[in-house]
Amino acid sequence: MRHGSIPGAHGRVRPLALLGDPVLHAPCAEVTDFGPELAALVEDLFATMYASRGVGLAANQVGEGVRVFVYDCPDDEDERHLGHVVNPRPVEAGGVVVRGPEGCLSLPGLEAGVERYDEAVVTGVTVTGEPVTVRGTGFFARCLQHECDHLAGRVYPERLSGLRHRRLMRKAARAPWSR
Numbered sequence: 001m002r003h004g005s006i007p008g009a010h011g012r013v014r015p016l017a018l019l020g021d022p023v024l025h026a027p028c029a030e031v032t033d034f035g036p037e038l039a040a041l042v043e044d045l046f047a048t049m050y051a052s053r054g055v056g057l058a059a060n061q062v063g064e065g066v067r068v069f070v071y072d073c074p075d076d077e078d079e080r081h082l083g084h085v086v087n088p089r090p091v092e093a094g095g096v097v098v099r100g101p102e103g104c105l106s107l108p109g110l111e112a113g114v115e116r117y118d119e120a121v122v123t124g125v126t127v128t129g130e131p132v133t134v135r136g137t138g139f140f141a142r143c144l145q146h147e148c149d150h151l152a153g154r155v156y157p158e159r160l161s162g163l164r165h166r167r168l169m170r171k172a173a174r175a176p177w178s179r
């Protein structure tokens with residue numbers, strides 16, 4: 001990403017991996033190559049996220065099983081958070097647990113109430129290898145936990161149990177994108 005450019009402006013919109021695609025259900029690999037391909041992947045992630053009107057996107061959602069995610073997400077105070085993290089580590093999650101509506105570009109059109117911590121801190125590096133720490137509260141904390149889950153091979157239905165889980169899986173099975 002060049003300084004001053006709009007994230008995703010040079011990216012390509014990629015097809016999204018959908019629930020059931022094996023790439024979503026396996027842990028992603030650590031990034032070791034910080035070359036131009038990594039910067040291009042981050043651009044593609046932004047382009048794809050914006051095209052789908054998402055607030056976050058993990059690399060395995062475009063079929064690349066590596067530990068990278070991007071976000072452009074408001075918190076509960078409507079402050080905008082924009083960035084990317086390579087090799088993120090959730091270092092802290094705390095505060096109260098809040099059940100709130102959550103969706104995912106890999107389960108288009110669906111939503112469920114998911115319990116998440118109200119505060120989250122993630123450390124990692126940028127595409128150029130600079131250390132970065134991202135702190136989030138409210139909806140943005142939810143986004144950070146959701147994206148870290150993706151890179152661990154988990155999708156949000158796995159955070160549900162009982163009736164909520166069954167109801168969501170029933171809707172997913174009936175969704176037009178489901179095979």
Ligand SMILES: [Zn+2]
Nearest residue numbers: 103104105106
């Ligand atoms: Zn998601």
